[in-house]
Amino acid sequence: MNARLPAIARRAAAEYEDLSQADASFLSVDGLCKYYAARSFRGTRPIKSLDGVTLRIPKGEIMGIVGESGCGKSTLAKVITRLTSATAGQVTLDGRDWLAPRGEALRRRRPEVQLVFQDPYGALDPRMTIGTAMAAPLAAHGIGTTSEDRRARVLAMLAEVGLDASFHDRLPAQCSGGQLQRVVIGRALLLEPQLLVCDEPTSALDASMRTQILNLLMDLRAKRGLTMLMISHDLRVVRYMCDRIAVMYAGKVVELARRDHLFDHPAHPYTRALIASALLERGGIDLTRHLREGEVPSPLNMPEGCRFASRCPYAQDDCTRLEPALKQAGSDHFVRCRHWNTHAAYVPQGD
Ligand SMILES: Nc1ncnc2c1ncn2[C@@H]1O[C@H](COP(=O)(O)OP(=O)(O)OP(=O)(O)O)[C@@H](O)[C@H]1O
């Protein structure tokens, strides 16, 4: 085990190693922590955005990450794409340490992991044509021998993401949001990444566009064998396209399972509340009817025991004192709850 891991990360990683059979993982995240510094007149305190996240993704699979706003989903995306540094923990990509490379070594390896995020308008320079924007990273990474070669690659990629050649010379303002998201996905794929991280890629789009983009991503996965991390607050999105799902709460993964097993046998009370809420709302997350009145813990002041205890309808005395370890709740199914099997008979309902 890596000496750089603080105790919480070491525990998170070790317990998963004990339980997991998923040694064929392509992406391994072990005890990942990201603490931002909050400065105030009382000094500096850590904002624990990620606090010991551990997960595994086998090659060619899509892993969904769900959870309420502020649970750390985008922070996980930023650390995994190396947009921000990790405070502690390990990320291994295809057997190689992914957090170690720096400087020129990192620049060379950057194409391996690409990010698609929510706002395609923000991802593109409004003064640059689509063709120039898509070719620029190719030139920067020395892909393609000549500008003609790069132009041909861009045109082929436009076709692959369902856009005709006329888009090559358009400006972003001359495209719809859905078309721009195709451009952003195409631009990422031109670098032939091994891992595509999508952070709410469809939440700025209307319902029909959303389905088209999700279908495009699934087609690309099938064609290219891409491994993907799909972040969404919408359970329908991850249910539609993911092979496995990790449920996050307050900087931790509280449940991790194959999709069907998660929906058929949710083990964590938080996952059950999410599923019940999605059945009821057919959209956003409104957990008020499914949880005890209580606050989501602040990442500035995480409680000692289970982070979910303040809202858990099944919380017992020990939950507020003892941090729950990850336990096996089925084949390839893990849950971070001390009492999951005593309330497992509960089935979420939509009313
Ligand atoms: N640069 C930063 N500095 C300080 N705190 C940050 C920073 N970025 C994120 N945080 C904090 O980390 C926590 C997790 O944020 P994050 O953006 O990862 O949440 P999220 O799950 O993506 O939420 P959403 O669903 O709203 O996008 C939040 O409490 C947030 O305020």
Ligand SMILES: [Mg+2]
């Ligand atoms: Mg986010």
